[in-house]
Amino acid sequence: xxxxxxxxxxxxxxxxxxxxxxxxxxxxxxxxxxxxxxxxxxxxxxxxxxxxxxxxxxxxxxxxxxxxxxxxxxxxxxxxxxxxxxxxxxxxxxxxxxxxxxxxxxxxxxxxxxxxxxxxxxxxxxxxxxxxxxxxxxxxxxxxxxxxxxxxxxxxxxxxxxxxxxxxxxxxxxxxxxxxxxxxxxxxxxxxxxxxxxxxxxxxxxxxxxxxxxxxxxxxxxxxxxxxxxxxxxxxxxxxxxxxxxxxxxxxxxxxxxxxxxxxxxxxxxxxxxxxxxxxxxxxxxxxxxxxxxxxxxxxxxxxxxxxxxxxxxxxxxxxxxxxxxxxxxxxxxxxxxxxxxxxxxxxxxxxxxxxxxxxxxxxxxxxxxxxxxxxxxxxxxxxxxxxxxxxxxxxxxxxxxxxxxxxxxxxxxxxxxxxxxxxxxxxxxxxxxxxxxxxxxxxxxxxxxxxxxxxxxxxxxxxxxxxxxxxxxxxxxxxxxxxxx
RNA sequence: GCUCCCGUCGUCCAGAGGCCUAGGACUCAUGAUUUUCAUUCAUGCAACUCCGGUUCGAAUCCGGACGGGAGUACCA
Numbered sequence: 001x002x003x004x005x006x007x008x009x010x011x012x013x014x015x016x017x018x019x020x021x022x023x024x025x026x027x028x029x030x031x032x033x034x035x036x037x038x039x040x041x042x043x044x045x046x047x048x049x050x051x052x053x054x055x056x057x058x059x060x061x062x063x064x065x066x067x068x069x070x071x072x073x074x075x076x077x078x079x080x081x082x083x084x085x086x087x088x089x090x091x092x093x094x095x096x097x098x099x100x101x102x103x104x105x106x107x108x109x110x111x112x113x114x115x116x117x118x119x120x121x122x123x124x125x126x127x128x129x130x131x132x133x134x135x136x137x138x139x140x141x142x143x144x145x146x147x148x149x150x151x152x153x154x155x156x157x158x159x160x161x162x163x164x165x166x167x168x169x170x171x172x173x174x175x176x177x178x179x180x181x182x183x184x185x186x187x188x189x190x191x192x193x194x195x196x197x198x199x200x201x202x203x204x205x206x207x208x209x210x211x212x213x214x215x216x217x218x219x220x221x222x223x224x225x226x227x228x229x230x231x232x233x234x235x236x237x238x239x240x241x242x243x244x245x246x247x248x249x250x251x252x253x254x255x256x257x258x259x260x261x262x263x264x265x266x267x268x269x270x271x272x273x274x275x276x277x278x279x280x281x282x283x284x285x286x287x288x289x290x291x292x293x294x295x296x297x298x299x300x301x302x303x304x305x306x307x308x309x310x311x312x313x314x315x316x317x318x319x320x321x322x323x324x325x326x327x328x329x330x331x332x333x334x335x336x337x338x339x340x341x342x343x344x345x346x347x348x349x350x351x352x353x354x355x356x357x358x359x360x361x362x363x364x365x366x367x368x369x370x371x372x373x374x375x376x377x378x379x380x381x382x383x384x385x386x387x388x389x390x391x392x393x394x395x396x397x398x399x400x401x402x403x404x405x406x407x408x409x410x411x412x413x414x415x416x417x418x419x420x421x422x423x424x425x426x427x428x429x430x431x432x433x434x435x436x437x438x439x440x441x442x443x444x445x446x447x448x449x450x451x452x453x454x455x456x457x458x459x460x461x462x463x464x465x466x467x468x469x470x471x472x473x474x475x476x477x478x479x480x481x482x483x484x485x486x
Numbered sequence: 487g488c489u490c491c492c493g494u495c496g497u498c499c500a501g502a503g504g505c506c507u508a509g510g511a512c513u514c515a516u517g518a519u520u521u522u523c524a525u526u527c528a529u530g531c532a533a534c535u536c537c538g539g540u541u542c543g544a545a546u547c548c549g550g551a552c553g554g555g556a557g558u559a560c561c562a
Contacts (some may be wrong), residue, residue: 012562024518047561085558119559128488129558154560172491181489181558189560196562218492220557241491243555250554278498281511289510304539308499310557315497318512367525378524393522433521440521440545448522455522 005037006210008061009070010200012044013056016261019253019314020215020245022066023055023279027242027307028213029068030280034302038209041073042203043084044192051086052178053292062262066272067295072207080207085199092194095202096187101142104231105187107143107153108135130183131156142201155188157228165223170211171309177223185224197221201228209237211304216241240304243283243311253314269371270319271338274326278319280318282312292325324370332359335366339375346376348383361466364458380458385455385475393455394483397445403484405443406450406476408432413464413473420468426461450479 009025011017032039041063045051060075072078082088099105108131115131122129136158138146147153159182166176187198194202204212219241229236247253253260259268265275277293285308286293286301293301327335336358340350351360365378412432416423433443448460451472457463464472 010562014562015536044562050561108560115560126487156560169491175490177489184560186560191560193560195560200562213555216491217556217562243492246555281498283498285499287558289500291499291511303519310492312499313497315512318498322523325533368523370524378533398521428504442521444521457523460521 003208005032005035006040006208007032007037007213008040008042008073008204008209009068010042010203010214011059012047012050013052013059014047014050015052015055016258016263017059017062019262019265019279022062022068022262022275023245023282023356024213024215024242025063025068026276026279027284029070030298030324031211031213031304032071033299035070038071039068040080040207040209041070041076041083042207043074044196044199045086046196046199047085048086048191048193058263062266065266066262066276071458075380081149085194085203088199088203089192089194091206092202093200095198096194098154098189099157099231100155102231103140103158104199105155105157106136106138106184108156108184108186109138109146109151109153110135122272125174127180133184136184152190154186154190156184157187157226157231158229159184159222165226167222167226167236167239169219169222170304171307172241175219175222177220179227182227184222187228189277197225197228198395201225201234205229205232205234205235211238211240213240213242216243240307242307243309245282246311246313248313248315250313258316265319269332269373270279270323271326271372273330274319274323277326278322282314283308283310292322292329319409320370325333325373327366327369332362332366335362338372339379342372342375343383346380348376348380350383353383357466364462364466368456373405373479381452381457382463385471386451388453389449389479389483390454393453397449398483399442402442402446403480405436405438406446408436408482409443409447410473410476410480413469413476413484416469420465422459422462422465425469426459429461429464446478446479450476 007028009028011021011025031037043056045056047486063070070076072080073083096105100107110131118132119129135156136363160179162179164176164178165182166174168174185197186195188194222239224242226236245253247257249257255264259265262275266272273295276295277291277298280293280298281291284302284306286298287306290297290301336355339358339362343350361379361382362375365375368378369375387464405451409429409432412428416425416428418428429443429447430440432438433440444460445455448455448457451457451460451463451467467475
């Protein structure tokens with residue numbers, strides 16, 4: 001009775017992976033993992049005019065980047081392949097023939113022009129639009145003859161003219177549509193390709209999908225899908241229609257308003273772990289007050305009944321917070337490669353640096369990092385002496401007599417032969433202040449400025465330890481030369 | 487136009503008839519910590535769309551209004 005859960009994400013490779021789509025994929029993934037089931041990826045490329053190979057490539061890359069690895073499907077294979085609809089055409093043809101033979105579907109020879117005129121007429125009359133079923137009762141023999149004679153046609157489903165169709169949505173309960181509301185939808189297009197509806201139903205059945213988690217824009221179509229399942233005599237899967245993700249202003253989330261695709265957020269310096277966490281909490285919650293969760297925790301807590309039916313706004317400020325928190329929580333080793341990447345982009349060559357040192361630096365500066373790009377400003381100076389000094393910092397830290405004070409520091413650093421650690425150096429620097437009757441601010445602030453180029457960064461002593469006393473002394477001298485002249 | 491879905495702080499998530507003078511988080515404000523910046527901590531601002539009904543009692547159930555969203559393709 002309880003079949004293993006099988007869910008799928010079935011995108012159309014026509015553009016970038018929108019975060020709304022990513023969230024749909026993510027819920028499918030979470031549900032599969034939570035249930036110990038399978039998550040499949042199927043490519044719905046039945047619209048030849050909109051297909052784009054780059055889109056497909058980006059899609060796969062972005063899904064993997066987010067951590068949504070699929071168990072079956074494109075690039076992975078599996079027992080129900082192929083997983084690309086354009087490679088499954090004969091299946092749909094066969095299914096359509098079967099329906100025609102059963103009398104559940106029929107060929108329609110109406111031209112596009114006639115349908116357009118019909119629609120215009122209906123709209124003008126203020127009536128609901130829809131196919132008028134003119135070809136519905138063409139004699140089967142005649143229909144076949146016309147098809148064999150080469151007359152172009154589409155295949156339509158014979159929707160009952162009376163009664164109503166109800167499907168059950170796990171989130172919203174029963175949703176009923178009067179059949180009179182449904183027109184005879186196209187199953188097979190003139191070019192022999194299936195429509196979404198046809199391909200979707202045939203494939204979901206064929207691939208033994210148990211639960212369909214998809215965007216709620218499909219709600220109006222689901223009654224028709226149900227009719228299709230019935231026409232085939234197949235048991236329909238469970239339906240869960242996910243709410244949409246809105247922009248903060250309430251409309252659709254678009255590139256123009258900042259960012260909308262997974263790739264956009266990756267480029268802006270977000271971690272996949274953070275985006276994953278944030279997206280999961282958009283329309284779902286574990287039931288308690290937890291927000292920062294690992295994937296494992298989310299899998300353990302995930303149930304369908306905790307999904308909210310209401311659409312939610314995408315608040316990037318909160319995403320930023322998730323990112324910042326994720327940066328603090330991730331093991332440093334996971335951050336080091338990204339650190340290398342960011343610094344590399346900022347023109348700092350780290351190829352000669354070993355991971356242990358970078359890990360120390362990452363650890364020291366990560367509390368100041370919100371987006372990955374922040375690593376550049378927060379840490380570049382570890383690897384190259386400042387070439388200029390932040391005017392605001394100079395104004396605050398560089399006073400008359402500062403240079404003279406720094407002479408003491410430079411000398412002390414040059415002659416330092418104690419251990420190269422922050423604590424010892426800190427003690428030494430503070431001792432130096434005390435001995436000369438200087439406040440710590442008079443020494444530490446300008447020293448920081450000399451080392452970092454601005455009043456930023458972790459504890460000064462630890463910076464000296466990381467840089468080494470020799471390099472630190474050199475930077476002090478350089479700062480004196482650059483700033484005392486003014 | 488017609489059909490459908492949704493409606494708790496600005497935003498996200500709790501709340502499934504009394505535990506709600508509605509809780510947590512982001513943002514913002516104030517304060518503490520910090521030799522810098524950031525972190526961290528504390529405090530504060532801020533919501534049940536409206537109107538009826540059911541009930542001893544409603545954010546929670548029902549109806550309507552209003553608002554937002556979606557569908558209405560030989561696109562998905």
